[in-house]
Amino acid sequence: MTTYIASRAFRRQAGLWAATLVMLVFILGPILWMLDSSFQGETELLTRPSHLLPQQPTIANFNYIFTGAVPQGLNVRGTLRSRISQEAREVPAALENSAIIALTVALVNVALGALAAYTFARLKFRGKSLVFNFLLGTRLLPAIAVAIPYYAIVSALGLLDSYLGLILVYLTFSLPFTIWFLRDYIISLPIDIEEAAQIDGCSRLQLLLRIVLPLAAPGLAAAGAFAFMSSYNEFLFALLLTQTISSQTLPVILSSVATNPDASLALIATSVVLAMVPPLLFAIAFQRFLTRGLVAALGKG
Template identity: 40%
Template sequence: MGITYQIFGMRPDKLFNRLLVYGGSVVVLFYILGPFLWLVSSSFQPEQNLLDRDGSLFPTEWDFTAYRELLTGFLYDASSGIPYQARIFLRSMLNSLIVAGGVAVLSILIGSVAAYPLARMKFKGRNFLMFFILGTRLIPAIALAVPFYLMVKAVGMNDRLETLIVINLSFILPYVIWLLQAYYRSIPMELEEAARIDGCSRLGTLFRIILPLSLPGMVSTGILAFLLSWGDFFFALILTQSQSSFTSTVVASMFATDVDVKYVSIICAGVLSVIPPVSFALIFQRYIMSGLLSGAAKG
């Protein structure tokens, strides 16, 4: 009978596999978080230190000037010397919240109803319709830039947040419909059949049975819609012309001009812009995980 050696209460092969998994996880974690950690660290450094060839990864001299300008700039006018971009940054963050929140709410309201017949009803051309809806997302945004701009300008809706909401919704809604119909299919059909036997209509079944059970899936897809619209830069850049409609991505890019590039201000704007979506993800992480896993289990 051979002797089995154990290290830390485990066989060597199991210990090696576990160390391999943990080591790989640490490498992936640093790969993902590394750029963001550098971003946060650089945001507290003076501009000169950041551009110095011998600069340090961690601040040797802490500087909060850029954060102070971005967070309190709205209190000052042009005579204060604070850059115009910093004075309108918080307003642009509010605009981004309005656009992303509007897209998230509308995509759930529309997508939750549109996904139901695709998941539960059998009709001719259903599969084609499903792939057509998702296929519309294959059209690159740049191919639609000129048509969208001309159409928006013709109806007098340029430089308005409502326009950004509608355009972002047109790109994100196919994702929402596809994800929700997959989640609906994970709900046992017996529950819906029991409701129909009790005299509930299809519409009543949707609102009384399907939607309440689909809350995790709706929250997860709503967060996804929020994140996708929050990071929009392309259409926000070409369709906004004033501070009343600038989003945070546009204002952050305005720190780079033909004369100067304020790297620290751009970095600070990036750090502040990450806070809302990360906060939403942390608050609703339970719904996000259960929604994605339940939808994938049967979809």
């Protein structure tokens, strides 16, 4: 009997490990393949059978994107082959635009979202449920349904092809989620500390700044991460509201690189790898807060 139980437990554990391995391959496989391809020259990348690891690792693809120095495999007899991707040269500028816009949206979300969330979580006022439900209802609208109205509004304000135009549009989509998320997080916090502070003479603003926000730091980090990623990855409005590289974001430039039928596959892979760097750094920097914030909000929401 004991042997049967042990065997059953072993099979269950082995099944879990096998499922985990399959998921890791499914999730990390494409990422590792892009990373591997970015360090290969075009000639080696097109060799069949493909190499699991680069036989002649090179940073020429990165060098071209940042400096314009043409990789040797794409320079034939002193002339450029058609497989060179001129759009890839715009990746650094687009990366900067995306980082600035996404960080701004994340910071504004945390600042305004925390104020609104605390109001909905702790204060009582007429029409509170109606306003909160209206905010949540705006998230049910598909982006494409409001694309033309938003374009008309941004155009009328003279904010086309600007950071501010994109930031304002992204805030209308991300703020309702941030308010809902932080409201549930603040509700889950013990109110006894706030009541004790009020007895000692703390105002509502002091309560928020000195007690609630420090306790809600994991939730703030998680909300900021959601706002950052939604803005960083957004494509529709970035394509609709921008025309030049002065404000075009990374998804727009990546689509230009990837849809070029003559594009270098190695440069496409390199562009994708560069696009993954800011979210990865953001996740590493706030990993501890993100985990705690998500567990607390989803577990108690």
